[in-house]
Amino acid sequence: MRLLLVEDNVPLADELIASLGRQGYAVDWLTDGRDADYQGSSEPYDLIILDLGLPGKPGLEVLRDWRARALPTPVLILTARGSWAERIEGLKAGADDYLTKPFHPDELLLRIQALLRRAHGLANQPLLQAGGLELDEARQCCRRNGEDIQLTAGEFRLLRYFMLHPGQLLSKSQLTEHLYDGESERDSNVIEVHVNRLRGKLGRELIETRRGQGYRFGASA
Amino acid sequence: MKSIRRSLSLGLVAGLLVVALLLVQTSLWLFEAGLKRSLENDLREETEGLLIAMVKGPDGIRLDTQRLNPRYQRPFSGHYFRIELPDRTWRSRSLWDAVPAWPETSGLADDLLEGPQQQRLLAYRAVYRRDGQPIVISVAQDYTPILESFARVRLSGLGLVGVALLVFLLLQRYAMTLAFRPLERARQQIAQLQQGQRQQLDNQAPMELQPLVEQINRLLTQTEESLQRSRHALGNLGHALKTPLAVLGSLVQRDELRTHPQLQASLQEQLEQIRQRVSRELTRARLAGEVLPGAHFNCAVELPHLLDTLRMVHQRNLQLRWSAPSDCRLPWDREDMLELLGNLLDNACKWARSEVVLSIKPSAEGYRLRVDDDGPGIPANERAPVLERGVRLDERAEGHGLGLGIVRDILNAWGGTLSLQDSPLGGLRVEIELPGK
Numbered sequence: 001m002r003l004l005l006v007e008d009n010v011p012l013a014d015e016l017i018a019s020l021g022r023q024g025y026a027v028d029w030l031t032d033g034r035d036a037d038y039q040g041s042s043e044p045y046d047l048i049i050l051d052l053g054l055p056g057k058p059g060l061e062v063l064r065d066w067r068a069r070a071l072p073t074p075v076l077i078l079t080a081r082g083s084w085a086e087r088i089e090g091l092k093a094g095a096d097d098y099l100t101k102p103f104h105p106d107e108l109l110l111r112i113q114a115l116l117r118r119a120h121g122l123a124n125q126p127l128l129q130a131g132g133l134e135l136d137e138a139r140q141c142c143r144r145n146g147e148d149i150q151l152t153a154g155e156f157r158l159l160r161y162f163m164l165h166p167g168q169l170l171s172k173s174q175l176t177e178h179l180y181d182g183e184s185e186r187d188s189n190v191i192e193v194h195v196n197r198l199r200g201k202l203g204r205e206l207i208e209t210r211r212g213q214g215y216r217f218g219a220s221a
Numbered sequence: 222m223k224s225i226r227r228s229l230s231l232g233l234v235a236g237l238l239v240v241a242l243l244l245v246q247t248s249l250w251l252f253e254a255g256l257k258r259s260l261e262n263d264l265r266e267e268t269e270g271l272l273i274a275m276v277k278g279p280d281g282i283r284l285d286t287q288r289l290n291p292r293y294q295r296p297f298s299g300h301y302f303r304i305e306l307p308d309r310t311w312r313s314r315s316l317w318d319a320v321p322a323w324p325e326t327s328g329l330a331d332d333l334l335e336g337p338q339q340q341r342l343l344a345y346r347a348v349y350r351r352d353g354q355p356i357v358i359s360v361a362q363d364y365t366p367i368l369e370s371f372a373r374v375r376l377s378g379l380g381l382v383g384v385a386l387l388v389f390l391l392l393q394r395y396a397m398t399l400a401f402r403p404l405e406r407a408r409q410q411i412a413q414l415q416q417g418q419r420q421q422l423d424n425q426a427p428m429e430l431q432p433l434v435e436q437i438n439r440l441l442t443q444t445e446e447s448l449q450r451s452r453h454a455l456g457n458l459g460h461a462l463k464t465p466l467a468v469l470g471s472l473v474q475r476d477e478l479r480t481h482p483q484l485q486a487s488l489q490e491q492l493e494q495i496r497q498r499v500s501r502e503l504t505r506a507r508l509a510g511e512v513l514p515g516a517h518f519n520c521a522v523e524l525p526h527l528l529d530t531l532r533m534v535h536q537r538n539l540q541l542r543w544s545a546p547s548d549c550r551l552p553w554d555r556e557d558m559l560e561l562l563g564n565l566l567d568n569a570c571k572w573a574r575s576e577v578v579l580s581i582k583p584s585a586e587g588y589r590l591r592v593d594d595d596g597p598g599i600p601a602n603e604r605a606p607v608l609e610r611g612v613r614l615d616e617r618a619e620g621h622g623l624g625l626g627i628v629r630d631i632l633n634a635w636g637g638t639l640s641l642q643d644s645p646l647g648g649l650r651v652e653i654e655l656p657g658k
Binding site for chain 1: 462465503507523530533534555563564
């Protein structure tokens with residue numbers, strides 16, 4: 001899952017990037033509203049966390065412009081403006097969720113999880129379920145038939161992406177785009193390695209390979 | 222209350238009344254004075270006639286009754302005389318047994334005499350000399366008919382004055398209504414302002430009112446601007462305080478601190494206290510209260526957005542519904558009303574199983590707002606403590622408490638009341654009574 005964080009407060013952004021990174025999210029960070037306006041709609045983000053008081057261009061205007069260009073990415077507004085009148089403004093501009101500062105770090109993570117599941121049309125359950133698996137995002141492990149299966153950070157990221165897109169054909173480049181932030185080296189071999197390890201742990205039939213096209217998760221389930 | 226119209230009417234009536242009474246009384250006085258002068262002439266001629274009736278007889282002067290006007294013979298005819306000679310006196314037969322207090326000085330008597338049969342007499346005294354002896358002749362005439370006719374004239378004069386006053390008052394009222402029409406218009410506009418039906422007064426006022434209207438409009442604009450400025454400044458302050466608080470909240474979760482659980486716990490507790498204090502005070506400071514008379518809340522425009530926002534925030538399959546009279550405009554500041562309803566509905570959404578209903582109805586005093594949910598509710602005997610806690614513990618307890626605290630602040634500013642009841646949906650009903658304006 002690749003997120004865009006637009007936040008002009010450096011210490012807060014540092015904290016958020018660290019905590020989101022621990023949760024297996026690839027995070028790109030921007031501080032300026034104009035940059036966010038451009039990059040938010042040009043890169044394939046799965047979710048955007050947007051502050052409202054931004055230099056360059058106010059967050060609400062950035063959001064309105066994104067929606068005017070029909071950007072479907074879910075947007076979570078993270079702001080100090082907590083009155084109901086301001087929340088309504090956020091909703092009117094096209095936000096999908098609204099969290100006010102100061103917030104509990106776990107609250108943000110839960111809302112991101114819920115928003116991602118909703119964006120992929122999955123029912124709001126405590127655990128992400130797909131392909132006969134249950135994924136515990138807090139503990140970063142998965143469970144099948146009541147049995148816990150431990151995952152590495154890389155496996156967890158990949159499995160979560162698969163489980164949010166069950167039955168869909170996902171190309172390797174699509175997977176790299178959504179699993180790594182804009183700064184890191186993109187090596188499609190890493191994906192292959194992780195896919196093979198997941199097959200080793202969860203069974204070969206769970207992830208199907210379509211030669212020259214990509215992978216499909218949970219096709220047999 | 223003092224009314225210009227009433228004090229103008231009172232002044233006019235008092236003035237007219239004084240002038241009219243003075244006029245009536247003075248004209249009566251002047252007329253009476255003239256009448257008395259002419260009566261004095263008559264009475265003097267009467268004395269002269271009596272003098273002629275005094276004839277020299279064999280044994281001195283005697284009164285020749287043949288020459289007397291017969292009215293002096295008829296008892297209580299209203300015409301009387303007394304003739305005094307040094308050695309004898311004649312009284313008119315008409316006097317019968319009455320003895321009026323005849324005047325002692327010559328000329329017309331200043332006061333009326335008490336006559337027979339409640340008559341009041343105008344008397345005249347003249348002194349003549351004949352054959353070297355003085356003859357004092359006093360005549361009197363009944364003045365009662367004239368007094369009566371004066372009383373009648375005075376009465377009808379007063380009646381006329383009354384009618385004239387009435388006519389004047391009606392004319393004045395009409396003129397004032399014409400003159401006050403712009404004032405009345407301004408009054409209606411201010412009432413509309415109070416009810417939130419307009420934001421400014423009409424600038425098309427007559428010259429005399431123009432400065433007042435302009436000043437009110439300027440004050441309204443200024444108040445609105447300063448409210449917006451202060452809300453903006455509070456937003457900035459909130460941003461400046463809350464972002465570092467969010468950083469701190471994240472920092473205390475660090476692994477380095479996990480090895481000192483006590484330190485971490487007390488840091489978290491202190492941060493939580495600052496966080497809630499800041500939220501509460503900043504929200505409270507944003508309230509407009511009763512500052513803006515033109516403020517209003519348009520239910521049909523605002524409520525759908527508010528409910529959408531609540532659906533977004535709660536992300537549960539909740540049925541949120543609202544009902545209000547069509548074209549419902551509540552005369553309170555939009556942001557305050559959103560904060561009040563937002564907090565109430567937010568609470569209801571936290572507890573509801575599947576349904577939250579907001580209803581707004583006009584009541585005898587103003588408006589009645591109800592928020593119903595189908596959650597677990599609160600047993601009747603625990604409601605008072607919950608309300609108490611809303612006051613005392615809301616500085617510490619998030620959730621129910623904080624929201625209710627803001628609701629209370631708003632209701633205090635508006636003079637509204639809150640009560641908790643059983644909801645027909647099965648959960649809690651929060652009922653708010655707001656006094657109208």
